[in-house]
Amino acid sequence: MPETREITTASGLAVPPCAAPRPVDPAALGRPGDYPFTRGVYPTMYRGRLWTKRQDAGFGDAEESNRRYRYLLEQGQTGLSVAFDLPTQIGYDSDHAMAQGEVGRVGVAIDSLEDMARLLDGLPLDRVSISMTINATAATLLALTVAVAEARGIATSALSGTLQNDILKEYAARGTYIYPPGPSMRLCTDVIAWCSEHAPRWNPISISGYHMREAGCTAVQEVAFTLADGIAYVDAALGRGLPVDSFAPRLSFFFNAQMDVLEEVAKYRAARRMWARIMRDRFGAKDPRSMMLRFHVQTAGSALTAQQVDNNVVRVALQALAAVLGGCQSLHTNAKDEALALPTEESVRVALRTQQIIAHESGVALSADPLAGSFYVEELTDRIEAEAEALVARIDSLGGAVDAIAHGVVQREIQESAYRTQREIEAHERLVVGVNAYQAEEEPPSDILRIDPALERRQIERVRDVRARRDGPAAAAALSALEKAAADPAANLMPFVLDAVRALATVGEIADALRRVFGEYTAPSPF
């Protein structure tokens, strides 16, 4: 590295050759477990309880995914995380024309209560927490979980888990929206309100920066856009008349872990401090739990390379280390082969073992916030906080996250950052081992996971069979009651969705009932 060139972090923050000593402001740091939670949300952090090892999984049909969950629990995983296929996420049944080729691909295909019962078969729903990557159809998937538990005699109040239910970032980055932002925010808030009353151990939303970071934004943008979305959800719930401390303790967050280890640690610390201030000063929260930013981390899929895939094991270990040094509450480590396909059982095991090695061998989990007081980490924490605060203020001035996204401002920022990164890689200003440096001739790996092409056909037969067998008039009545309720903005839709799934109405039919009232969203062209 030439000593004269300006060196920056992965996100473009200037890096001093050697950080200058700086005074520690005790009020800005606090102790772990105390406001502003810079050093972590619990007093003893991982001594009290290690983070939850939660590998996201789901592919093919319900039986196949259920087998993978049982395998992961046997291997020492401590929480489940369900990935759904795109038709389930976007509210199309498996036999819809738009579902062609997508059934069971990026997650498990769920069409009806019968699929959900197979998916959760034999899993201890009252003891293992379940996280679900589901957004536009989150209410339906929560209702399906509640209905399966009910049938097994498990009370809704005993269920613990997390629903992603963060629709705003779908418009900004991930793309699985269905309805326009207004009605989508209403659905999301219905879930938050319903959970605060019926499912007190359930996190009704996981406010996610992960996907915006994957789409190319910087660490500062990840913090700012995520907290701006959080502010929009709190505003929406307050607008519904919910007292802030009745729901805010259950808000949870989801961040990325990219390659710049110390920048990532600083990012988590800055985000915790900012959220604590926002909740206390902006929203007047009194309960300290409302001010705690509890978060899940997934290592960066976009940092994995298709070249020399074994190197990805090292990348994931570094990213996971950053997440633990940064005080995450749960962690998903990617498998080395995910730049090629869904991971195999073997590669997922190595990813899980990576977490276990960090937890039990590395020593980094023994003392809370071990990097606190490092001149460099504290400087980065302050800088990320200052820049992210300025960006949140800019989003506020545009009318908040909903308006900023509606005008494409957030999307443009993300795309600019993504393009800058690509140019830096092509100009060799940013080296990626195996991609633009240290390349090697290699044979492509052949042991990748394959989805049986017959699965789509089987799933189509299954959903048609359910529609033929069920009590048709009962399903139709539940769907029309849901449609009627959707037209009344004062109604909470959760009870109606629950009735519909109990009557074996399908995920696609429920989405269609809401499409008839809410309409569908079309993204403005980015060009």
Added chain:
Amino acid sequence: MSAISRPIRVLIAKPGLDGHDRGALVVARALRDAGMEVIYTGLRQSPAQIAQAAVQEDVDVVGLSSLSGAHRTLFPAVVEALRAAGAPEVLVIGGGVIPAEDIPALRSAGIAAVFTPGTPTAEIVAFLSGEVGAKR
């Protein structure tokens, strides 16, 4: 002569339900910076919609992106749809999370090239300039 001086026109499309558009948008931008005319369809396009847009926009190239694993169904379906729409001459390329062992089947289904993660955008520019130039 005028046909040669016309900039290469490219339709970048996201077939199916996949919402990951980072790659599609970066490639679109790089092709535009290289002097090509680029149209982006946005998300969730059916093969028929993509073919229709390609014909309406009179493009030389259709670039498809999918990260969901649906490429084996959807990429060949776009080639078929272009034939059905009377535009078999349009060059079709693809990219995304695509295992190497799927590439021969895509090639024989009429996908001229598949660019996987890590490909420099300059390589795609060079490929398109060569192929479209040769066709003209």
